[in-house]
Amino acid sequence: MARIYLSPPDLAGNELELLRDALESNWIAPLGPHVDAFEAEMASRVHVPHALALSSGTAALHLALEVLGVGVGDEVWMSTLTFAATANATTYVRATPVFVDSVRASWNLDPALLGQALDDAAKVNRLPKAVIAVDLYGQCADFEPITAACQRHGVLLIEDAAEGLGATYQGRPAGSFADLSILSFNGNKIITTSGGGMLLGRRKEWIDRARYLATQARSQARHYEHEAIGFNYRMSNLLAAVGRAQLADLERRVTARRATNAAYRRALGHLPGWAFMPAAPGCVSTFWLTCAEIDAPVYGGDRDTVIDRLAAADIEARPVWKPMHLQPIFAGARCIGGSVAESLFERGICLPSGSNLDEAQRTRVVDAILAGGHAQS
Ligand SMILES: Cc1ncc(COP(=O)(O)O)c(C=O)c1O
Numbered sequence: 001m002a003r004i005y006l007s008p009p010d011l012a013g014n015e016l017e018l019l020r021d022a023l024e025s026n027w028i029a030p031l032g033p034h035v036d037a038f039e040a041e042m043a044s045r046v047h048v049p050h051a052l053a054l055s056s057g058t059a060a061l062h063l064a065l066e067v068l069g070v071g072v073g074d075e076v077w078m079s080t081l082t083f084a085a086t087a088n089a090t091t092y093v094r095a096t097p098v099f100v101d102s103v104r105a106s107w108n109l110d111p112a113l114l115g116q117a118l119d120d121a122a123k124v125n126r127l128p129k130a131v132i133a134v135d136l137y138g139q140c141a142d143f144e145p146i147t148a149a150c151q152r153h154g155v156l157l158i159e160d161a162a163e164g165l166g167a168t169y170q171g172r173p174a175g176s177f178a179d180l181s182i183l184s185f186n187g188n189k190i191i192t193t194s195g196g197g198m199l200l201g202r203r204k205e206w207i208d209r210a211r212y213l214a215t216q217a218r219s220q221a222r223h224y225e226h227e228a229i230g231f232n233y234r235m236s237n238l239l240a241a242v243g244r245a246q247l248a249d250l251e252r253r254v255t256a257r258r259a260t261n262a263a264y265r266r267a268l269g270h271l272p273g274w275a276f277m278p279a280a281p282g283c284v285s286t287f288w289l290t291c292a293e294i295d296a297p298v299y300g301g302d303r304d305t306v307i308d309r310l311a312a313a314d315i316e317a318r319p320v321w322k323p324m325h326l327q328p329i330f331a332g333a334r335c336i337g338g339s340v341a342e343s344l345f346e347r348g349i350c351l352p353s354g355s356n357l358d359e360a361q362r363t364r365v366v367d368a369i370l371a372g373g374h375a376q377s
Pocket residue numbers: 056057058059082083085086134160162163183184185186195196197
């Protein structure tokens with residue numbers, strides 16, 4: 001029996017056709033018609049006017065901070081419960097990351113805690129330059145109060161929608177909520193280009209500036225003229241062709257991941273001590289990954305027991321992200337709150353959720369969990 005992965009790539013079917021077109025056109029470069037089309041199609045899907053296809057979501061985060069003018073001496077506040085890339089990008093511009101706890105109702109950035117902390121910071125003149133809100137595991141952060149708190153204090157907002165593409169919040173698509181937002185097309189994401197990302201925003205001058213920085217900061221001249229330090233961050237036309245095929249298939253992927261979430265809830269929701277990641281009001285999650293919290297004493301085993309049990313059946317499962325304030329590399333960083341994210345990490349598990357997970361595989365996952373002798377179901 002084949003190994004079941006957490007979130008493997010899922011081919012839409014016409015990747016080869018578009019890739020062949022890219023190859024035959026000889027646009028084998030980090031620019032070309034498929035890059036332009038992928039940007040336009042994504043901008044239209046996410047309802048944001050300007051988009052820039054890049055080599056990764058991490059590159060998009062880096063450029064977002066660059067174009068917003070974040071630098072030495074600035075603080076960037078962000079969800080502590082995230083993948084390291086969110087925090088790492090802050091260090092590329094030599095700003096200081098400050099972490100903010102999650103709220104149990106959504107596992108995302110706690111808007112009340114953020115709002116209070118911004119109010120307090122304003123009183124002592126220590127406001128951050130920017131806030132990064134993450135759309136965790138396919139569910140949007142609570143952008144209404146987050147945006148209000150940021151606007152009250154003139155703090156810039158970045159949406160890290162690497163895990164959020166396809167989700168909505170109050171009827172609007174993930175990736176449309178902040179001054180700038182980023183997407184990832186890494187191999188495990190809801191659509192993939194093997195590696196890739198995108199920066200999106202409403203202000204053309206920010207996306208133009210990011211495009212300039214992403215192409216080695218080449219000024220207009222016959223020769224190579226540089227007035228700024230640039231990066232080589234553009235997406236290949238070959239990968240953009242793959243991305244277009246994947247994007248056209250996004251709705252099916254959202255439906256498949258949501259169906260998997262519903263199936264897990266039906267099959268495992270009765271287990272004592274199990275609580276699935278809550279669906280927050282106003283949010284339609286993609287359930288990019290289906291996650292649950294396990295109360296070990298009540299269940300009779302902790303999240304590692306379940307991960308080990310699945311591993312023995314050749315099934316990949318993972319703990320929920322380890323919060324950034326617990327990471328050795330960010331040991332000295334300030335964290336506002338933190339206990340909610342800590343407990344979600346200690347108790348949280350991510351289950352196989354790929355859009356190509358079939359019913360037989362889903363049953364294998366469920367059976368492997370239910371086979372645990374000591375679970376008091
Ligand atoms: C929340 C979050 N932010 C950023 C990234 C970075 O994206 P990439 O891997 O495309 O650099 C990822 C995942 O990879 C992520 O999950």
